[in-house]
Amino acid sequence: MGSKSKNLNYRILGPDTVKTDLLEVIEYLYLGRDIEITIEHLEYTSVCPMTGLPDFGKITVRYVPSKKLIELKSLKFYLLQYRNVGIFYEHLVNRIMDDLVHILGPKKMEIIGEFTSRGGLTTRVSVSYEG
Template sequence: MSDKTIYENLTQLGTATALPDGPDTAVLEKVPNPQAGTLYMVRFAAPEFTSLCPITGAPDFAHLVIDYVPKDYLVESKSLKLFLGSFRNHGAFHEDCTVSIARRLVDLLEPEWLRIGGYWYPRGGIPIDVFYQTGPAPEGVWIPEQGVAPYRGRG
């Protein structure tokens, strides 16, 4: 499979692309997996994810870790970056943001397996961690821990 074949349908990679107004208008793109048939895990970490509280409009901050075992497709990373950035002015609770991101990726990629850890920084003195996965991890794939320490305050 040539690079042209893999990338010919992408609309954002290699061009100046504005941050979408919100996740509903963000375009997530996929490319064929050149290693389809091989079990391996892909990790994306977004340690500076932001969204807004839907009630107060105050900013919320999280460290997201997205792990997936691809089948036929990979998510194109620039489109993922823009999609995650589109939450910057989007009001939703922590749980909704975290699970919505996972479900959108699952709908796009139909991966072998996917999990997301949303490690949200405290608001009102309470950190909220949100976890979602599609099912048991596949046999024979190394799935490391996400490596994000629980919130410890000032230590």
């Protein structure tokens, strides 16, 4: 008897469908003062590019701004685009880093992905940038 899951038709989108033009910035008015901003997105979802099964986790963005701040609603909508995207955790944190560094030009940034357990394995992936 064959696997019934083979008949399921999951629509997996590619990472190229994520649009960075949704991201908006705000001018940082205190250029002589370094602050650290931490943003946590507790309801991150994407799909496994191999199986199409959902992945869940928490994405943390931590950065020291240079001249620009990320507008939070636009960041939320940017991250929501990953809902049906097939992407590996390691690629995801690097993609988010590249997109945010490009638009913000921060002094420092760290992206952390903490993903819920799958098959008894819990994964945490982080990437850092210093400009």
